[in-house]
Amino acid sequence: MSNHLVWFRSDLRVLDNPALSTAAKSGQVIGLFLLAPKQWQEHGLAAKKIAFVLRSVDALSQRLAALGIATRIIVADRFADAPQQVLQAAQAVQASKVFWNDEIAIDEQRRDNAVAQALTASGIAVERHQAFTGLPPGSVCKPDGSAYSVFTPFKKRWISIAMEQGINPLPAPTAQGPVVDAATVPDPLNGVDKFLGADFWPGGEERALAQLTQFTAEAVAAYDTDRDLPNLAGTSKLSPHLAAGTLSANQCLEAAQQNNDGKLSGGVSGIDTWISEIIWRDFYNHILAEHPRLAMGRAFKAETDQLPWNHSQEQLQRWQQGETGFPFVDAGMRQLNRTGWMHNRLRMVTAQFLAKHLFLDWRLGEAYFMSQLVDGDFAANNGGWQWSASTGTDAVPYFRIFNPVRQAERFDPEGEFVRQMIPELSDTNAKQALEPWKFGGVGNYPEPMIDLREARDRTLAIWKHARA
Ligand SMILES: Cc1cc2nc3c(=O)[nH]c(=O)nc-3n(C[C@H](O)[C@H](O)[C@H](O)COP(=O)(O)OP(=O)(O)OC[C@H]3O[C@@H](n4cnc5c(N)ncnc54)[C@H](O)[C@@H]3O)c2cc1C
Structure with missing residues (x-):
């Protein structure tokens, strides 16, 4: 043999x-x-x-x-x-x-x-x-053979192909012989301690499977309502495993389908929504395969590379450190810095604050996320950043700008997540936690670094001018 x-x-x-x-x-x-x-x-x-x-x-x-x-x-x-x-x-x-x-x-x-x-x-x-995505890049095409650049029709086609082929994750190979000794990674390796972050993210395939089983049994059905509330454990936190490949997209889809009467859509709303997120992951990977320039620092919408992006190091640092003075933004950044992971709602809010209110070059934010994320995945990170900055495929329109205070009122109305992440605000009530400046400030928590309305108007004016 x-x-x-x-x-x-x-x-x-x-x-x-x-x-x-x-x-x-x-x-x-x-x-x-x-x-x-x-x-x-x-x-x-x-x-x-x-x-x-x-x-x-x-x-x-x-x-x-x-x-x-x-x-x-x-x-x-x-x-x-x-x-x-x-x-x-x-x-x-x-x-x-x-x-x-x-x-x-x-x-x-x-x-x-x-x-x-x-x-x-x-x-x-x-x-x-091919094993990184549910369906391989290049396999989900329009009837004329070209690639999709809009998510909804991509998803429709994706589901019809997947239903036809079936989601069939492969079993483990049969044993090749008697047990042998396992090799071990040296520690530290090039200055990296392999146990860094192990308390939050132990790693390995068995942990991934246990987490998937628990999530599909306990939380996936309510995913559509709970996924936007960062103080709940409403999402799977499987992203580090999917990025490292300790779990495959197909294993997630099979587990979801089994709890969804065999369906990939048209079943339980929470499960359908979770399946959609796994398809977003495929979408961004297919886009990256189709447009390699995305991995070279280029915007999907090439004309947006001409916008006069801000490069202020001082503003960037305040954002990175979670010192912007806007508690919902700072809570997200501190979650990232502390744990290596950030809730999706906060990823969108912090990214929009950087690319819209501060008008900082979205690539600065993309790089910082990558330097901190335990689930750093080039396609998903680039896709998320370009969506937030309105430079990407199927992105949020340039005039849609998340207001971080309104976002906090909707998704953390009691300020629980903010208090958990920002020790300076731990003794505040809900209103103080979300807008401390309205109460004369709280301790040494910083004052807002910008006026939200002025910043929004300035950004809209730049975009309108560039489009004209
Ligand atoms: C600015 C920005 C940067 C991001 N950077 C990354 C990144 O580097 N790595 C990463 O895996 N995700 C990234 N995302 C997508 C998303 O925020 C995370 O996948 C999600 O928060 C991970 O948590 P979870 O495992 O609990 O997700 P769940 O909500 O349980 O979703 C299940 C899985 O679906 C995939 N997924 C979910 N949402 C998205 C999405 N919007 N785009 C692509 N895939 C998705 C992930 O693999 C995730 O683990 C980013 C989003 C934004 C807005």
Whole structure:
């Protein structure tokens, strides 16, 4: 039987892993992890995300060892080293074929193409699969074969294809032999402590599955009403797992469908809404695959690159530190800084505050989110930022500007979330927590850094002028 090397990247799981399943059917599998901490840091990934990935590599290595699959962990400095490193690893285990699941962003695709070239030039076959999205990029097209750029028709087509094909996550491969020793990621790795953030985000496939089971049993049915209230546990918090691939979109969809009478839409409203969010994730990944320039700092609507974006470092820092003087914005930023995760409602509010009220370049906010998020995912983050800044595909219109005080009144009316995140406001009542300046300020919590109405009018004037 020939040896097959499986190179794991953002698919850190044994379940629903097409590269692993296919390799295991026709050969003796050896697993490979190529860790490139320097490159990840250069890409601006959060230390908490890197640590989550490293813990998840350890967890996967153990699950593979229990299936008789040995793993190799190689530390490479950067993507450019990958062709040489993967080739050497394949030769060292006398692999006849190397399998992997493709990644979507342009740098990763270039890396994979270079690796494939190096392997085939040395007589080693390559087999590439798709596993990051529910349906592979390029497979959801308009009747004329072109790509969608608006979510609603994309979703309609997506659901009709998925219902026709069925959502069928793959089982784990059968054991390849007796249990072997598991490889372990060195700690620290390039200055990153792999246990950073482990109290909030333990990592690994088994945790992801337990969390999915709990969410679909307890919370998904009420998702449509609870998901906008940041003081409730109304969302799944599965995003770090989906980003690292410790869980697949199809596993989420299957679990949702099972609780939804087999439906992907037209069932329980909460479940339908949650399924829609998983499809948004596919949508942004399909958009990124179709428009690689998005990974090069370009706006989807190219003309918006000409807007005179603000680059004030002082304003950026106040936003980053959660010191804007607007409690709902600051609560979101402090949640991010403390835990590495931010509730979706707050992501939209903080992003709009930066890109609309401060008129700061949305790319500054995008990069800061990436540097802090444990669930940092290029397509979802870029999509969310460009939606908020009105520069993206199917984005919020430029004249729609979330007022952070009105948002707080709707989604945190008692100020519970604000008090939880901002210690300076912990002793306030609901009204003081949401608008402390109206009560002469509270302790050393900052005064509002801008006048909301003036800032809004200025931004609208810039947009109108540019459009004229
Ligand atoms: C400015 C901005 C930046 C964002 N950056 C990221 C990011 O880097 N990584 C990331 O995973 N999500 C990002 N999102 C989307 C969304 O905020 C998070 O996916 C969500 O808050 C994660 O929490 P959850 O797992 O509890 O989500 P749930 O509400 O339980 O949703 C389930 C899953 O669906 C996907 N999802 C949900 N909403 C969206 C969405 N709007 N776009 C794409 N996928 C979605 C996520 O994978 C999520 O885990 C961003 C949104 C905005 C507005």
